[in-house]
Amino acid sequence: MSQWVRLCSIREAPEEGKAMQVTTANGVDVCLARLDGELRALDNWCPHRRGPLGEGWVEGGAIVCPWHAWAFDLKTGVAHPPERASVEALALKTEGDDLLVDLA
Ligand code: FES
Numbered sequence: 129m130s131q132w133v134r135l136c137s138i139r140e141a142p143e144e145g146k147a148m149q150v151t152t153a154n155g156v157d158v159c160l161a162r163l164d165g166e167l168r169a170l171d172n173w174c175p176h177r178r179g180p181l182g183e184g185w186v187e188g189g190a191i192v193c194p195w196h197a198w199a200f201d202l203k204t205g206v207a208h209p210p211e212r213a214s215v216e217a218l219a220l221k222t223e224g225d226d227l228l229v230d231l232a
Contacts, residue, residue: 130219131232135160137225141167147191149182158218158229161186161202168202169218169229176213 133152142148147161149172157172159182170191172182179195186192190199190208199208205217219230 129232130230132221132223132228133231135169135220135227135229138222138227139225141227145186147182147184147186149180152229152231154231156231157182159184159191159215160227161191163189163202167220167227169220170200170202170205171215171218173215174198174200175207175215176211181215 135152136150142162144162147159150158150160159170159172161168163186172180174181174193176196176198179193181191181193184192184194190201192199198211200215205215207213221228
């Protein structure tokens with residue numbers, strides 16, 4: 129079942145090739161990035177040592193963790209080899225000027 133929560137306004141979303149950390153009204157941290165014109169959302173916390181992925185950078189279709197540079201595919205959340213890990217990829221939708229994320 130879906131649980132859509134407002135993330136931010138469309139105007140606040142990152143530019144192409146950038147990422148940011150956004151906290152929902154109910155306190156969930158999300159890594160929001162724009163890649164190839166599409167907004168993508170992942171769980172913000174790196175499974176390695178809980179680095180903040182939203183403070184990382186976009187490279188090669190992935191978000192790179194700012195702490196030890198593990199990279200997670202922005203579409204799937206799966207880590208690039210050799211790491212074996214993943215973060216949850218979250219669905220997004222727009223509603224008027226708002227960007228909503230599915231936290232279900
Ligand atoms: S905490 Fe993200 S790579 Fe170590």
